[in-house]
Amino acid sequence: MASRKFFVGGNWKMNGDRESIGSLVQVLNNGEFNPTETEVVVAPPMLYVGLVQQSLRPEIAVSVQTCHAAAKGAFTGEISPQMALDVGAQWAIIGHSERRNVFGESDALIAQKVKFALESGLKVMFCIGELLEQREAGLTSEVVIRQMEEVRNAISLAAWQNVVVAYEPVWAIGTGKTATPEQAQEVHHQLREWMAAQLSAELASVTRIIYGGSVNANNCRDLAKQEDIDGFLVGGASLKPDFITIINAQS
Numbered sequence: 001m002a003s004r005k006f007f008v009g010g011n012w013k014m015n016g017d018r019e020s021i022g023s024l025v026q027v028l029n030n031g032e033f034n035p036t037e038t039e040v041v042v043a044p045p046m047l048y049v050g051l052v053q054q055s056l057r058p059e060i061a062v063s064v065q066t067c068h069a070a071a072k073g074a075f076t077g078e079i080s081p082q083m084a085l086d087v088g089a090q091w092a093i094i095g096h097s098e099r100r101n102v103f104g105e106s107d108a109l110i111a112q113k114v115k116f117a118l119e120s121g122l123k124v125m126f127c128i129g130e131l132l133e134q135r136e137a138g139l140t141s142e143v144v145i146r147q148m149e150e151v152r153n154a155i156s157l158a159a160w161q162n163v164v165v166a167y168e169p170v171w172a173i174g175t176g177k178t179a180t181p182e183q184a185q186e187v188h189h190q191l192r193e194w195m196a197a198q199l200s201a202e203l204a205s206v207t208r209i210i211y212g213g214s215v216n217a218n219n220c221r222d223l224a225k226q227e228d229i230d231g232f233l234v235g236g237a238s239l240k241p242d243f244i245t246i247i248n249a250q251s
């Protein structure tokens, strides 16, 4: 098996204020983990990205939670990859289910955003995942593969080296209902097979596929044991000291 560096992202979503974010940064700065074994990235709300970047230990990278597919211009409320890079972010989360389902971002728009972010020099946590009714209708593979295809059609093969794929079943996000290790492994394995067939055997073996959806300090170890689960994208638990336990899930 190819060695893929374990990857743990913390998606803080629209949570926190200066005080609580300051405390969380202290927890992260004091937490023990081995940066040669695990890559750690946190995504604060946009307004705090620069502040977090300045106060956080350098072994933890900073991400934005979305960014637009243009460098600048008349896009009220948006930020560009260039701005993210300017304040020290190295990553963007793109295609999160809340962007897709609450803000109506289409597969096509998300593919454009992934393309533009990568071309601008950001690395991308690209999120995919099915709704509960899609899972119940047996459409999980079809949905996640269609989401992958949009991005495959938009970016070059070389660009995939800066992509981490985050499988986040929508029914597991913020619900306390985690996919079982077997359910997650099944989808991750299908994604890796799709990559081998549609991208290359090399990309299939090196690309990290991480799981998101109610990951916590109790369930992370069993999930991390699965062959095709290369880490996590964590929401609620990334706001707590539990995040340090999750970072160390594989050690």
Ligand SMILES: O=C(CO)COP(=O)(O)O
Residues within 6 Å of the ligand: 011, 096, 168, 172, 173, 174, 175, 176, 212, 213, 214, 215, 233, 234, 235, 236, 237
């Ligand atoms: O959406 C998520 C991470 O991006 C997952 O959120 P929860 O861990 O709160 O379920």
